[in-house]
Amino acid sequence: MQRKFFMLTVLLVIASVVLAACGATPTAAPTAAAAVEAASPTAAAEQPTTVPTEPAVMEPVDDMLPAVDPLTVTGDVVSAGSSTVYPLAERMAARFQDEGYAGTITIDSIGSGAGYERFCVTGESDVANASRAIKSSEVESCKAIGREPIEFRVGTDALAVVVSKENTFAKNATMEELAMLFSDQAEKWSDVNPEWPSEPIQRFIPGTDSGTFDYFVEEVFDKNKEPHLNAANTQLSEDDNVLVKGVEGSPYAIGYFGYAYYAENADKLNVLSIEGVAPTAETVDDNSYPLARPLFIYSDAKIMQDKPQVAAYINFFLTYVNEEISEVGYFPASEAALKAAKQAWLDAMAADLTATALKLPAVDPLTVTGDVVSAGSSTVYPLAERMAARFQDEGYAGTITIDSIGSGAGYERFCVTGESDVANASRAIKSSEVESCKAIGREPIEFRVGTDALAVVVSKENTFAKNATMEELAMLFSDQAEKWSDVNPEWPSEPIQRFIPGTDSGTFDYFVEEVFDKNKEPHLNAANTQLSEDDNVLVKGVEGSPYAIGYFGYAYYAENADKLNVLSIEGVAPTAETVDDNSYPLARPLFIYSDAKIMQDKPQVAAYINFFLTYVNEEISEVGYFPASEAALKAAKQAWLDASK
Known part of the structure; x- marks a missing residue:
């Protein structure tokens, strides 16, 4: 049912965006978790392939995605993959949560290859973060578990080749010198350039499961990783911070990783120019810097449809990434690439958009009997009072008791003593309060009614x-x-x-x-x-x-x-x-809560909530509050329908 509702929501929101394009005016927690896990090496590098996309079923709408209100998004998101994409994903997740999303976004920094394995083989993640395009073998692994990976380009990284601040001799390297510096062809710096010291080269490179490693091997060694791995004094790590620490510790060390990690440690490291070109926004954008590469996130249409929070997170990511990416130390994807990513999102969400407008069954207040007891937030009180008055004005002859005692006391009356039918709240219910409800046989259902x-x-x-x-x-x-x-x-x-x-x-x-x-x-x-x-x-x-x-x-x-x-x-x-x-x-959001059994045993409670959700947007501004988003109100209506089955 959640999937059906989300499809409906997307259809309606996209329709509003279309109207906007035609001149109408549309209506408008814990921090991201990070864990580094061990990953098994992938098979030998293959030629990356572009994932074929289905023919577009929707036209781009002014390069705009449907608006996402993080306050209305529930459920957790699991992502894993590239250590390079990690700081960008972490920043986007933090902003999503700062703007109201109350779930958890897990972001594991395990390397692109391991990220694809977790997404395409074990199926444990919703999103794969990657600093290289997915390979054909990985696409086949995804298909084997019923997933069709969808590529979303989110930015561009300039791979940074770095040395210690104590290194006063290496300022620039050609691609040929780079190949020698990181291979078994050279043991000392002077083997690469006779003007450099006759000191052993100390190498710090990403692990073989990293998209950064794959990219470097492809660009510098023409896909042959053996000379790279056989080099003396070489330390590998999936953790870029380990590489930073290693390089800064010696004037004869050298390493490479995503530009963001250099930017974060520019006081300890120097970045080399490659072929005389330093990595900057301009040289990355005009492709003159030789080691620039795309950054991606991947997901699957069915995941996005079954888990609306995943679709909402990706939507939010694509919508605001260019406002955040330079702060992380990366560079924006081209306008065309970002548009293609947004179109891919629209295509993925269009697959099952067959629902029509969601309406609750009509309620005739004249036919409703029995009393309703509600208690809770003093903030929700004037809105609940107004909705109850309208319900009674239109014919309901019973009594609706509304006690203004605070959200916490309202949850206690609903979940501990079981004295009320409806809890009014200006904050979401806590897990401890849900457990109290369950202890007396109640399963609280959330209805967002305003802001x-x-x-x-x-x-x-x-x-x-x-x-x-x-x-x-x-x-x-x-x-x-x-x-x-x-x-x-x-x-x-x-x-x-x-x-x-x-x-x-x-x-x-x-x-x-x-x-x-x-x-x-x-x-x-x-x-x-x-x-x-x-x-x-x-x-x-x-x-x-x-x-x-x-x-x-x-x-x-x-x-x-x-x-x-x-x-x-x-x-x-x-x-x-x-x-x-x-x-x-x-x-902040405003809620009312009830329970399916209460609504079924006391039809007047179900009728009151139905009436509340149906007419709240006609009354809420008169009280002095603001409407919930269209998506949030529809989610509340869907919750009512589910509870009334």
């Missing part, structure tokens, strides 16, 4: 605070600052009066995670701090003094905008546009 921008507010009388950086925010709400002037010398030398949500609030949890990296102690230890689960108490406190500051859900600011000012964060004010494009730093 809140957490508002940091001051009194209308406050004329000095207009914006705060994240660092200033941490000081304003912690024991690091007693007075406003402690945070910014241009602000008054007056005590900061703080009004914050109670510790059982999802708003409190979210703020602590985003601002204090999950350490709540500095926040709770701050002087002049009043906590309350009732946001109206916080509003009253802040409006009462020009030296007060607080935070809560945007809806409460919107309701009290005549009494309060909202701060910009990092220069970005909370608006529909900045929340939608993720530029406002304190935006």
Whole structure:
């Protein structure tokens, strides 16, 4: 069912992009894990082959992929392969998670060959990272386990040949000298160039399972790796950091690896020009540097369709890679290559796009009987209250109880005491809370209903605070600052009066995670701090003094905008546009949770959630919040359909 829904989502999103092209306006955690594992050597190098692609079934749409909202993506992604691609993949995974993805992206740096083996032989990974094109034998191995590898070009690496900073004699090498330097043809530096010292060459090279090794052998030794492997004083390692350490340790050492590892260690190493050409963005782009090579990630259409998180990760990777790649030390792929990768993504996702618009069964409130009990987030409360009022206005004669007690207390009432039918939450449920639910026979089902921008507010009388950086925010709400002037010398030398949500609030949890990296102690230890689960108490406190500051859900600011000012964060004010494009730093998802058995045993609960999901986007802006993405709302509707079977 997940696969069907994802296909539907992609179809609808792509349709919106097509409309955009025609002039319409479309609607808009743990860090990446890394593990180095031992890998078995691959067979002798073969001629790389280009993977044949299926005929395109979709036209490129302005070189645009469907928008991905990381906050809506669930499930884990497993990738493995090239140590060269590793730092780029790690950076893209980190950005994906920084923008809201709560799953885990495992990135194992084991070499391109071992990465292909894990993807094509054992089938243990979703994505293969590679610094060389896949070989025909590897394609056949993939086919043997039912996989058709799809190539996505993500960048270009200039292979760097490096020496120690203590090496004052080697500045440039020809391709012929390079072949001698790394082969059994030369024992001493002077054997290669009589002007160089009569000292043994100490060689540090990537392991044989590395795409870097394969590429070097192909370019320098015409695919014959024997002279390379037979060279004296040669240390091999799949870990490029080991190679860096080896080369920097001696003026007579030399090695090679991806340019990113040189860039990261440029204070310890010198990079050689090859044939008189240094590796730069210009020489890589115009192909004048002899050792430039493409970087890839590979996946499979069925994996991407069955695991929407994999498709979302690759989409995100291709969409933003050119904003990140130079920071890693690599160079962008050509525009044509990146377009081809995006087209490959569209082709892969088009294979099963046969679904039509997703709609929930119509609910007639006049026919619904029985009561509904909900409790939880004070942030979700005004939205739930509005949806319940509309449900009743349209004919529902029962009672919907909505208690505003904080997300944590709401989960306790739902998962521990089992007293509520619906939990309202401004944060995702924790694994410990899921276990508590299971202990009483409940399986919590998540329904994303909107997005809140957490508002940091001051009194209308406050004329000095207009914006705060994240660092200033941490000081304003912690024991690091007693007075406003402690945070910014241009602000008054007056005590900061703080009004914050109670510790059982999802708003409190979210703020602590985003601002204090999950350490709540500095926040709770701050002087002049009043906590309350009732946001109206916080509003009253802040409006009462020009030296007060607080935070809560945007809806409460919107309701009290005549009494309060909202701060910009990092220069970005909370608006529909900045929340939608993720530029406002304190935006977060809003949820309601229930359980399939509750929904089946109490039809009024299923009807209420159905009605909520069907009409929430007609009401949410009136409350002061922002709609969830189209994909997130459709996922919620699909979850309702699955629970109602």
